[in-house]
Amino acid sequence: MPTIITNQLHRGGPARVKGRLIVLLLLLFWQLPQAWGVDASTEMPSMEPGQVQRGSLLLHLASGGVALDAPMLKTDVKMDISGMLARVSVLQRFKNIGSEWAEGVYVFPLPEDAAVDRMRLRIGERIIEGEIKEKAEARRTYEKAKREGKKASLLRQERPNIFTTAVANIGPGEEVVVEIEYQQNLHYDQERFSIRFPLVVAPRYIPGTPLARDEIKGFQASGWAKDTTQVPDASKITPPVIDPSHGKINQVSIEIRLDAGFPLVQLESSYHQMDSSRDEQGVHHLSLRNGQIPADRDFELTWLPAANTAPQAAMFKQRWEGSDYALMMVMPPAKAHADVGRTAREVVFVIDTSGSMHGESIDQARAALLLALQRLRPEDRFNVIQFNSNTSALFSGAVQATPNNIHQAMNYVAGLHADGGTEMLSALRLALRERGAEGMLRQVIFLTDGSVGNEEELFNTIQQQLGDNRLFTVGIGSAPNSFFMSRAAQFGRGTFTYIGKVGEVKQKMLELFSKLESPMLTDISIQLADGGKADIRPGRIPDLYLGEPLLVTMRAEQAVARMEISGVLDGKPWSRNIDMQGGADSPGVHLLWARRAIADLMDETARGKPEREVRPAILNLALEHKLVTKYTSLVAVDKTPARPLDKGLQKKNIPTNLPHGWSASKVFGSLPQSATPAPLHLLLGVLGLLAGWLVRRVEWLLSLWPRRATGS
Amino acid sequence: MDRHVNRKPIVALVSATCLLFGAWQLGQGAWLEAKARLAQLLLQQAWSQTLDGSRQVRPWPGADTWPLARMQVKRLGVDQIVLADASGRSMAFGPGHVVGTGELGGGGNSAISGHRDTHFRFLQQLQTGDQLQLTLRDGVMHGYQITGASIHHKDETWLLGETKNEQLTLITCYPFNAIVPGGPMRYVVQARAVVF
Numbered sequence: 023m024p025t026i027i028t029n030q031l032h033r034g035g036p037a038r039v040k041g042r043l044i045v046l047l048l049l050l051f052w053q054l055p056q057a058w059g060v061d062a063s064t065e066m067p068s069m070e071p072g073q074v075q076r077g078s079l080l081l082h083l084a085s086g087g088v089a090l091d092a093p094m095l096k097t098d099v100k101m102d103i104s105g106m107l108a109r110v111s112v113l114q115r116f117k118n119i120g121s122e123w124a125e126g127v128y129v130f131p132l133p134e135d136a137a138v139d140r141m142r143l144r145i146g147e148r149i150i151e152g153e154i155k156e157k158a159e160a161r162r163t164y165e166k167a168k169r170e171g172k173k174a175s176l177l178r179q180e181r182p183n184i185f186t187t188a189v190a191n192i193g194p195g196e197e198v199v200v201e202i203e204y205q206q207n208l209h210y211d212q213e214r215f216s217i218r219f220p221l222v223v224a225p226r227y228i229p230g231t232p233l234a235r236d237e238i239k240g241f242q243a244s245g246w247a248k249d250t251t252q253v254p255d256a257s258k259i260t261p262p263v264i265d266p267s268h269g270k271i272n273q274v275s276i277e278i279r280l281d282a283g284f285p286l287v288q289l290e291s292s293y294h295q296m297d298s299s300r301d302e303q304g305v306h307h308l309s310l311r312n313g314q315i316p317a318d319r320d321f322e323l324t325w326l327p328a329a330n331t332a333p334q335a336a337m338f339k340q341r342w343e344g345s346d347y348a349l350m351m352v353m354p355p356a357k358a359h360a361d362v363g364r365t366a367r368e369v370v371f372v373i374d375t376s377g378s379m380h381g382e383s384i385d386q387a388r389a390a391l392l393l394a395l396q397r398l399r400p401e402d403r404f405n406v407i408q409f410n411s412n413t414s415a416l417f418s419g420a421v422q423a424t425p426n427n428i429h430q431a432m433n434y435v436a437g438l439h440a441d442g443g444t445e446m447l448s449a450l451r452l453a454l455r456e457r458g459a460e461g462m463l464r465q466v467i468f469l470t471d472g473s474v475g476n477e478e479e480l481f482n483t484i485q486q487q488l489g490d491n492r493l494f495t496v497g498i499g500s501a502p503n504s505f506f507m508s509r510a511a512q513f514g515r516g517t518f519t520y521i522g523k524v525g526e527v528k529q530k531m532l533e534l535f536s537k538l539e540s541p542m543l544t545d546i547s548i549q550l551a552d553g554g555k556a557d558i559r560p561g562r563i564p565d566l567y568l569g570e571p572l573l574v575t576m577r578a579e580q581a582v583a584r585m586e587i588s589g590v591l592d593g594k595p596w597s598r599n600i601d602m603q604g605g606a607d608s609p610g611v612h613l614l615w616a617r618r619a620i621a622d623l624m625d626e627t628a629r630g631k632p633e634r635e636v637r638p639a640i641l642n643l644a645l646e647h648k649l650v651t652k653y654t655s656l657v658a659v660d661k662t663p664a665r666p667l668d669k670g671l672q673k674k675n676i677p678t679n680l681p682h683g684w685s686a687s688k689v690f691g692s693l694p695q696s697a698t699p700a701p702l703h704l705l706l707g708v709l710g711l712l713a714g715w716l717v718r719r720v721e722w723l724l725s726l727w728p729r730r731a732t733g734s
Numbered sequence: 735m736d737r738h739v740n741r742k743p744i745v746a747l748v749s750a751t752c753l754l755f756g757a758w759q760l761g762q763g764a765w766l767e768a769k770a771r772l773a774q775l776l777l778q779q780a781w782s783q784t785l786d787g788s789r790q791v792r793p794w795p796g797a798d799t800w801p802l803a804r805m806q807v808k809r810l811g812v813d814q815i816v817l818a819d820a821s822g823r824s825m826a827f828g829p830g831h832v833v834g835t836g837e838l839g840g841g842g843n844s845a846i847s848g849h850r851d852t853h854f855r856f857l858q859q860l861q862t863g864d865q866l867q868l869t870l871r872d873g874v875m876h877g878y879q880i881t882g883a884s885i886h887h888k889d890e891t892w893l894l895g896e897t898k899n900e901q902l903t904l905i906t907c908y909p910f911n912a913i914v915p916g917g918p919m920r921y922v923v924q925a926r927a928v929v930f
Contacts, residue, residue, distance in 0.1 A: 087843075087895020246895075265892055692888040693922075694820045694832055694847035697907040697915035698770075701851055703763030705913050710756025717749040721741070 079119060081677055082265040084686040085225065085246035089262060091120030092674045093192060095128060097274045097317065099219060103208070104281045106336055106351060107608055108217055110136070112202045118192040120672070123665045125168065126189045126198075127244055128676040129261035130317075131220035134183040134505040136204040137610075137617035139648045141656035143175040143189075144199035152177065152658035154648040156641065160655035164188065171665035175200045178655040180258045181477070182621070183505040184223055185650070191665045205610040205617075207349060212533055212569035213332040215282070216324040218520075221274060221317040224501040224681045225263055225689050226475040227376060227444035228256040244675045253475035260475075264677040266686055270316030271679060278323065280306040284333065288326040293319055293500070293522055318679040319500035320522060337605030342612040343646075346581045349611050352572045352600065354543050354591070366401040367465055367538070368420050368458040369394075372449055374470035374498070376410040379440035382524070382683035383499035387469045389527045390496060391435045394467065397535055398423040403459070406431050409449035410442035419456065441688055444474050447483060454487040465538055468510070469496045472503030480506070481628035484513040492516045494534065501681035513628065517567050537567035541592030546572065551584035559618035575615040616647035624652070766826070770852040773827035777801055777815035784871050790818075799824040802831050803838050804869040805846070812856050816868075820847040829853050832905070835894050838868060839876040843897040847905040850921070854906035857883070857923055866902070866925055878902050878925035886920050893922055900927035 081089045098113040116126040132138065141152035152175065155163060160176060167174035168190035176188045177200070185202075192198045209216045230252030245260030247253075264271055276296075280289075281304075289298060295311040308323070315321075327333070338349040371394060373387055391406070398404055402423040406416040416434050421427050450468075458464030472495075474480070484493060493514020497507040498521055511518040519534045521527055543566040548558055556578035566572060572587065581602070588597035620643055623636045637653055644654040665671065680686055773793070780793035781801045790800045803816040816838070820830035829848030836842030848854030864880040878901075885908055886893060893903055901924060908921035 082890065082892040083895060084889075084891055085895070087892055087897065265890070686891070687889045690891045692891060693886065693893065693905050693920045694825075694830075695822065695888070695907065695916065696820075696825060696847050696854065696905065696920075697850045697912070697917070698766045698826065698852060699915050700763045700766040701911075701913050702915065703759045703766070707756045707758070707760030707763060710752050710754075710759055712756070714749045714752030714754075714756060717745060717752060721745040721749070724741075 081268055083262045083677060084265045084680060084690050085263040089677045092676055093118050093124055093126040095272050095676050099274060099276045101278045105283050105338060105606060106208050107338060107610060108206045108208060109610060110204055110206060114187055114200045115197055116189050116192055117197040118194055121194050123669050123671045124192045125671055125673045126192060126676055128187045129223055130185060131183050131223045132185055132204065133206055133218060134508055135617060136206050137613040138202060138204040138650040139613055140203035141177045141658060142201045143658040144201060145173055145660060150658045150660055152656035154645055154654055154656055157653050157655050160657040163657050163659060167659040171663035171667055173198060173660040173664050175658045176655055177202060177650055179650050179652055180255065181505055184259050191671065193664065205613040207614055210571050214324055214326050216322060219321040220501060220504060221319060221321060222501050222678055222681055223261055224473045226259055226473050228253045228475045229445060252479060256475050262675050262677045263680050266680050270318055271677060272317040273314040274317050275314045276310050276321060278308040282325060284331040285328040286325050287328045290324050292322040292324060294321055316679055319682040338608040338611050339605045340608060340611035346578045347612040347615050349575050349614055352587060354566055354572065365463055367463045368403040370405050370407065370453050370466045372407045372453050372466060372468045374444065375408045375438050375440045376444035377441050377688035378471055378473045378684065380685045380688035383471055384440040386521050386524050386527055387498045388435055388438060389524060390469060390521060390531050392432055393531045395428055395431050398428060400424065406434060407449055407453055408438060409445060411445055413449040413452055415452065446474055446480055450480060450483055454491055457489060464491045466491055466493045467496065468493060469498055471499040472497060472506035477506050478628060481509055481513050484510055485629055488514060496521060500683050512564055515565055540568040542567050543589045543591050546589035549586045550582050554582040556582050559615055559622055561622045575618050577615050613647060616643050616649055619643055620651055769826055774814060777828055781815050785873055789871060806867045807864060809864055810856050810859055814853055816846055825849055832894060836896060839870050841900045843901050843903060845894050845903040845905055850906040850910050855910065857904060857906050857921055858910050860923055865930060877928050877930045879928045880923060880925045883921065883923040886922050888918050888920055901925060
């Protein structure tokens with residue numbers, strides 16, 4: 023309609039123009055109230071898709087679509103920590119709130135080094151023990167039970183830190199419980215012990231182009247992402263995410279029994295409030311202050327031994343099925359050459375500025391990066407690379423750390439904001455492409471939440487292109503991808519750090535700087551004395567940075583009496599004899615060895631070995647030690663059918679929370695923006711013409727004024 | 735007297751600037767409107783070629799989008815060509831299929847977005863029960879019936895998610911008469927597949 027009027031403008035004479043202008047203005051201003059207010063006449067009652075029955079629970083999903091009557095999930099976590107080991111039980115309660123029989127599917131995280139060896143299905147008072155089976159066979163067993171109306175549960179691994187529980191035939195209003203257990207060793211670094219428990223699988227960025235038209239899939243393909251060329255199992259690692267406006271779901275309770283073995287000066291839950299008490303045996307008992315928390319960020323507990331009581335070496339042993347297993351921890355000398363002169367370094371900072379980093383995460387990353395820039399010395403060289411959908415570098419190559427360059431970098435970093443995709447591959451390639459100057463240590467510091475689905479491809483790139491570089495990962499945000507952080511650092515011959523809140527930035531970064539600037543223990547090897555034989559894992563012992571212990575597991579037919587650890591510490595040979603007598607008898611040591619051996623084999627695939635060559639060895643180990651792996655699952659089936667076969671079964675995916683501090687629209691986008699600036703142009707146009715006309719009018723009025731003045 | 739003489743050219747200049755600015759802005763607005771109309775003419779042409787069997791017909795040299803379907807609402811005399819994506823660049827020429835939602839006529843939830851002040855202005859006149867036709871590139875016609883309309887915030891991406899039954903989700907900015915583009919609200923019309 024406005025177009026027609028503008029056309030007439032050109033045809034009409036000046037007088038007509040004025041008249042039309044006024045009409046047009048009136049028209050526009052008549053429309054304005056409508057434009058700014060909400061016009062009730064166009065609003066129809068809000069409608070929900072599909073046929074929603076009365077009394078059912080409908081949740082909107084930020085990841086698209088709705089969840090109707092999804093089973094309610096409650097998780098109870100119990101940790102039993104003793105010495106260097108932890109046994110953790112995770113109780114998942116699936117409550118069917120709908121009026122139909124349901125199958126619940128829940129995609130959830132566990133620590134990337136968890137040795138999952140037990141799953142039990144609890145129906146009321148009855149307990150059905152899960153069996154370890156080859157993955158496809160376990161699935162067939164589960165599907166058969168599901169068809170026959172029997173209660174069944176299946177636990178499978180999608181990534182070392184992503185698992186799926188499926189529970190079939192939950193009756194209307196009924197609750198079914200799945201209990202999962204795993205063994206884990208603690209993280210020990212800078213004399214501080216810690217244990218992490220991830221609570222939510224953060225939405226992953228899925229690079230690549232979608233695979234040809236979706237095939238009909240039975241069990242899988244429940245995620246919001248489509249399988250792609252680069253992530254062929256994307257639909258299995260992307261559980262639906264609830265719209266944040268509904269509030270938080272999936273409540274978790276955590277109880278911990280901590281038998282540290284030494285007096286503590288500090289015991290701290292990093293992100294959640296806890297109450298703790300100590301009994302006569304010196305064992306700490308902890309529970310959440312508010313009873314429960316929503317599953318939306320990692321849980322972490324850290325404790326610090328009292329001065330001079332920090333263990334320098336420890337050994338845990340187990341005799342299991344005719345073999346001796348041991349877990350051994352040795353602390354290398356911390357301050358041997360602390361006064362050594364600092365060598366010049368070339369440091370490349372790579373910062374993830376994708377949409378998942380929006381909010382608190384990018385604040386943490388920026389703060390960490392600014393701190394690191396201040397730490398550079400004039401003899402160092404550096405560069406800053408950022409990546410989201412594209413990669414860009416501040417300087418075309420590394421530059422000298424002059425005050426001017428650092429100032430420029432700090433301005434650049436302060437101006438970073440997060441939006442777009444996570445195309446990590448090109449950033450890694452750019453960072454690793456260059457080689458450091460002669461005699462210079464080249465370190466790549468990678469700040470990211472690791473929310474990508476193509477980990478394997480990235481490890482492969484790091485492994486192939488590393489050269490003499492060292493890669494250090496800094497996991498940012500409330501729910502970082504721990505599998506990516508730890509493995510990328512391992513392939514990068516560096517180390518990893520986590521920053522989960524702004525308040526942690528300074529301490530965590532200072533620890534990282536001390537590692538970057540101190541000599542390290544390299545070329546570590548272990549020799550067994552007296553012709554002893556053992557299978558030692560990890561097979562390639564990683565370099566150790568300041569404050570990191572040597573941690574190895576071994577299996578031997580005959581108990582090993584003595585061994586020697588040797589390596590190179592700051593260019594000088596270093597060795598230490600270890601007496602293997604004694605050590606605490608602990609259950610679960612064989613699991614840690616097997617888990618580590620399986621990780622070694624999986625790493626081989628990133629080094630280029632075809633999967634079919636490592637699969638049989640992993641399958642053997644997994645079946646022997648009853649471990650859930652990429653190729654094995656745990657399955658439990660009830661004997662008697664529960665669901666009458668004339669009743670249908672609805673598959674329901676359990677929605678998850680958006681991680682704490684994340685922005686849904688930065689990850690999942692928003693509805694398309696769909697208005698042109700045409701009305702604005704037309705309004706400004708009319709105002710412009712009107713102003714031009716008025717100026718002339720005023721001039722005419724003013725021209726009358728002086729005449730009158732002279733006349734009087 | 736001096737003042738009187740000196741003021742004239744300044745006034746003339748200010749006035750001319752305002753008039754020029756106004757004319758330029760009106761031209762811009764008219765151009766957007768004209769582009770939207772002209773493009774649909776060219777698209778109708780490309781569409782007839784598409785139906786001939788040549789897929790992905792670029793409607794004009796250098797175009798980075800192509801016709802996907804023809805959308806008609808007989809009651810309102812609407813006849814438009816739907817483009818392959820809903821980027822700002824494509825939507826200047828016609829409504830676009832929102833990439834990532836179900837394929838048009840593919841059995842799931844397909845979303846189409848258009849500008850509220852050009853192609854999708856008609857959305858405010860749609861009523862529950864209205865019939866909408868979508869002709870795909872293979873010449874097959876799919877029928878839809880409007881089930882309702884509602885107003886949402888732009889963050890409500892659940893609207894784009896998959897559904898069990900085939901449906902069409904039409905999205906445009908809201909309110910329809912707002913002067914400044916970029917507001918947070920969206921007008922969403924949903925239609926279910928029917929046979930007629």
